[in-house]
Amino acid sequence: AQKVTQAQTEISVVEKEDVTLDCVYETRDTTYYLFWYKQPPSGELVFLIRRNSFDEQNEISGRYSWNFQKSTSSFNFTITASQVVDSAVYFCALSDYYIRYQLIWGAGTKLIIKP
Amino acid sequence: ETGVTQTPRHLVMGMTNKKSLKCEQHLGHNAMYWYKQSAKKPLELMFVYSLEERVENNSVPSRFSPECPNSSHLFLHLHTLQPEDSALYLCASSQISGSGAYNEQFFGPGTRLTVL
Numbered sequence: 001a002q003k004v005t006q007a008q009t010e011i012s013v014v015e016k017e018d019v020t021l022d023c024v025y026e027t028r029d030t031t032y033y034l035f036w037y038k039q040p041p042s043g044e045l046v047f048l049i050r051r052n053s054f055d056e057q058n059e060i061s062g063r064y065s066w067n068f069q070k071s072t073s074s075f076n077f078t079i080t081a082s083q084v085v086d087s088a089v090y091f092c093a094l095s096d097y098y099i100r101y102q103l104i105w106g107a108g109t110k111l112i113i114k115p
Numbered sequence: 116e117t118g119v120t121q122t123p124r125h126l127v128m129g130m131t132n133k134k135s136l137k138c139e140q141h142l143g144h145n146a147m148y149w150y151k152q153s154a155k156k157p158l159e160l161m162f163v164y165s166l167e168e169r170v171e172n173n174s175v176p177s178r179f180s181p182e183c184p185n186s187s188h189l190f191l192h193l194h195t196l197q198p199e200d201s202a203l204y205l206c207a208s209s210q211i212s213g214s215g216a217y218n219e220q221f222f223g224p225g226t227r228l229t230v231l
Contacts, residue, residue, distance in 0.1 A: 033217045043203055045222040091158065095217035101146055101165055101209060103220065105158045 002027045004094050006106035013082055014114050021077045021109045023092030029053075032096035034075045035103065036066065040088040051075065079111075087113045117141055119223035121206050127229045128196065136191040136226050138206030147189040148220060149181060150205040158205075164189065165211055196230045203227050 003026040013019045025034065036048040049059060051068055059066045063080045079086050089110045093103040119140045128134050140147060146165035152158050163170040164183035171181075178200075180192040189206055207220040 035219055037222075042224065043205075043227070044224040045205065045207075047219045047221060050219045101211045101217055102160060102163060102170075107157050 002094055002096060002099060002104045004092050004104050004106035006090075006092055006109050008109045009107070010110040010112065012112040012114065015084055016081050018078060018080050019082050019111065021079075021090050021092075021111065023075045023077065023106060025073050025075065025092070025094045027094060027096045027098075029096035029098060032094060034068070035093040035095070036075075036077050037091045037093065038088045039091065039108070045091070048077075082111075082113045084113045084115055087111060119206060119208055119221055121204075121223035121226050123226060124224060125227045125229075127231065128193070129231050130196060130198070132196075133192070133194045135193065136204055136206075136228075138189040138191075138223055140187055140189075140206075140208035140221070140223075142208055142210075142221060144208040144210045144221075145186050146209045146211050147183060147186070148207040148209075149189065149191050150207065151202050152205060152225070153202040161191075193228075196228075198230050201228055201230045 005024045008022055011019060032053045034051045038046045038048055049066055056068050056070060065078045067076045075092060089108045091108045092106040095103050122137045126134060148163050149161040150158050151161055161172055161175045162181040178195050182190040182192060203225045205225045206223040209218050209220040
């Protein structure tokens with residue numbers, strides 16, 4: 001069965017520190033998609049990235065970067081030089097052929113950036 | 116309006132009331148979703164409407180009733196709710212393509228529901 005594990009319940013760092021959020025997934029499928037979402041205190045879930053299982057290149061978008069490692073079934077998210085506005089709950093999610101257009105969600109990691 | 120909108124943003128209701136949550140997507144997507152987000156619990160998928168098909172989570176009580184009159188609008192009808200139904204209700208939409216690509220879901224701001 002599909003599963004997404006975000007073992008870090010809460011992380012607290014001081015502004016400008018780098019921080020990595022872990023995501024480990026399970027699926028029997030060879031074709032699958034991984035996602036990261038951000039949920040700020042306002043409540044709305046904001047899409048950050050989608051990655052398919054055939055593309056293992058790391059992705060960088062400004063201060064955000066994602067490391068996809070099929071060998072360890074991980075899709076980790078790093079924020080470089082964190083800012084207070086990065087404070088939010090971050091969710092990792094998975095979709096594969098068996099669940100198709102639905103998503104399996106991790107429990108989320110609450111990130112607190114202190115000034 | 117752009118993206119996914121939800122109304123109302125906040126709702127307080129008694130256990131005997133009947134109310135409805137509304138969601139509208141302006142993205143031209145062909146699938147819409149209702150999620151429930153309770154404190155300290157994972158995001159819970161309640162219902163999916165896609166390509167005129169409805170998929171539901173069997174654990175959702177019958178006091179929640181979805182309606183999807185067209186691909187842009189989604190409702191969640193509520194009746195005789197319980198205090199444990201208090202939560203953030205999120206609507207989302209996505210585009211399902213024939214190629215099998217599983218596209219990202221875009222979310223509305225949610226309705227914060229309190230049942231007294």
